[in-house]
Amino acid sequence: MNETPIIEVRQLTKTYRVGEVDVHALRGVDLEVQKGEFIAVVGTSGSGKSTLFNVLGGLTPPSTGSVHIGGKDLSHMTNAERTNLRKDTVGFVFQKYNLLPTLSAEDNIKIVKYIGGHGTDFDAPFNEVLRLLGIAERLKHKPRALSGGQQQRVAIARAIVNGPAILLADEPTGNLDSQNSAAVLNLLKDLNERLGQTILMITHDEEAASYAHRRVHMRDGQLLQ
Numbered sequence: 001m002n003e004t005p006i007i008e009v010r011q012l013t014k015t016y017r018v019g020e021v022d023v024h025a026l027r028g029v030d031l032e033v034q035k036g037e038f039i040a041v042v043g044t045s046g047s048g049k050s051t052l053f054n055v056l057g058g059l060t061p062p063s064t065g066s067v068h069i070g071g072k073d074l075s076h077m078t079n080a081e082r083t084n085l086r087k088d089t090v091g092f093v094f095q096k097y098n099l100l101p102t103l104s105a106e107d108n109i110k111i112v113k114y115i116g117g118h119g120t121d122f123d124a125p126f127n128e129v130l131r132l133l134g135i136a137e138r139l140k141h142k143p144r145a146l147s148g149g150q151q152q153r154v155a156i157a158r159a160i161v162n163g164p165a166i167l168l169a170d171e172p173t174g175n176l177d178s179q180n181s182a183a184v185l186n187l188l189k190d191l192n193e194r195l196g197q198t199i200l201m202i203t204h205d206e207e208a209a210s211y212a213h214r215r216v217h218m219r220d221g222q223l224l225q
């Protein structure tokens with residue numbers, strides 16, 4: 001028996017109105033992602049990757065078509081439900097790490113647990129995340145004392161520490177050299193293989209995409225699978 005996909009996108013379109021011109025960023029996208037998959041969405045600049053990411057994360061409303069996340073129809077969600085989706089179901093990682101500069105690496109991760117209402121109970125999964133981070137000796141350091149790759153790994157830990165069903169990563173290695181990119185991609189792979197984290201990663205880098213189980217190509221607002 002097939003499980004319900006964790007992400008199910010049907011005939012999704014998104015059109016932006018820019019002055020007098022319609023920009024068709026997504027033109028009928030279909031996508032199914034099963035729980036535990038690690039998928040790379042590859043495509044050139046302007047192909048619609050970030051728009052897809054923003055729609056999946058409930059940040060941008062689609063024009064037409066449907067998106068189900070964890071079996072729930074995004075278009076039928078209230079604003080409050082969409083906020084909860086961003087808080088509990090989807091973890092985000094961006095090209096820029098967006099860490100708080102005055103907090104240590106460890107507190108950057110822990111603060112999300114406080115905000116998320118999960119209290120101070122730092123359970124086994126949290127400790128496993130810290131272990132997989134591979135920067136145990138640097139956790140007390142502020143972000144500026146960490147390399148870009150280390151900062152991105154902290155940002156990834158922060159994104160998943162509340163156990164989101166899906167991790168959306170938009171160009172997570174876009175600012176990194178090849179050594180730091182490999183460290184970040186290996187962390188994503190470990191999280192997927194060891195914790196079963198579902199990951200959707202956007203990239204224009206084929207090398208980065210090779211870490212995923214499956215890659216789909218985006219061109220002119222359409223997904224070629």
Ligand SMILES: Nc1ncnc2c1ncn2[C@@H]1O[C@H](COP(=O)(O)OP(=O)(O)OP(=O)(O)O)[C@@H](O)[C@H]1O
Nearest residue numbers: 016018023025043044045046047048049050051052
């Ligand atoms: N907020 C917006 N308003 C108007 N047009 C937009 C907006 N966001 C994206 N677009 C347009 O939609 C198309 C797809 O953009 P999108 O950012 O999704 O592509 P992308 O593949 O993520 O590109 P990049 O790799 O450069 O980030 C482009 O033509 C872009 O100019």
